[in-house]
Amino acid sequence: MSTKTLKxxxxxxxxxxxxxxxxxxxxKKEMKSAEKLLSELKKxxxxxxxxxxxxxxxxxLEVSKGEFGDxxxxxxxxxxxxxxxxxxxxLTQVKKKK
Structure with missing residues (x-):
């Protein structure tokens, strides 16, 4: 293959x-964000x-991790x-209830 074709x-x-x-x-970024929000919701x-x-x-999130693994x-x-x-x-609903 010539260099022009390769380029x-x-x-x-x-x-x-x-x-x-x-x-x-x-x-990966979306999963990290979801984990952070889920952790906050749990707290x-x-x-x-x-x-x-x-x-x-x-x-x-669990399904997401499985798909990522696949x-x-x-x-x-x-x-x-x-x-x-x-x-x-x-989180929105929790804040309304508090």
Whole structure:
């Protein structure tokens, strides 16, 4: 392969990588955020005050970790986002009850 062809191929690979995004990084970041919110919800007594939201957040995070372990980063990110949303809803409801 000539150097011109190789350079063109490398540029195309980089462009496709940047346009599709890095699901690994995005999933990891979303999972960390969901874990933080779930921890905060637990500290606020979410397990007793808002059990549905707490269990949903916890279960979505577990599924996210499983998908991440199976290298399905897109699904892992989606489940982590759901976990985060459930935890945020739970925190909002806990603050209303207090």
């Amino acid at each position: 063109l191929l490398m540029v195309l690979v980089l462009i496709s990588f940047f346009t599709t995004g890095c699901y690994y990084c995005a999933a 606020e007594g979410g397990a007793k005050l808002v059990p549905y939201e707490y269990c949903s957040a916890e279960n979505f 290298n399905d980063f897109k699904q892992a990110k989606e489940f982590a986002t759901r976990s985060k949303s459930a935890a945020e809803t739970g």
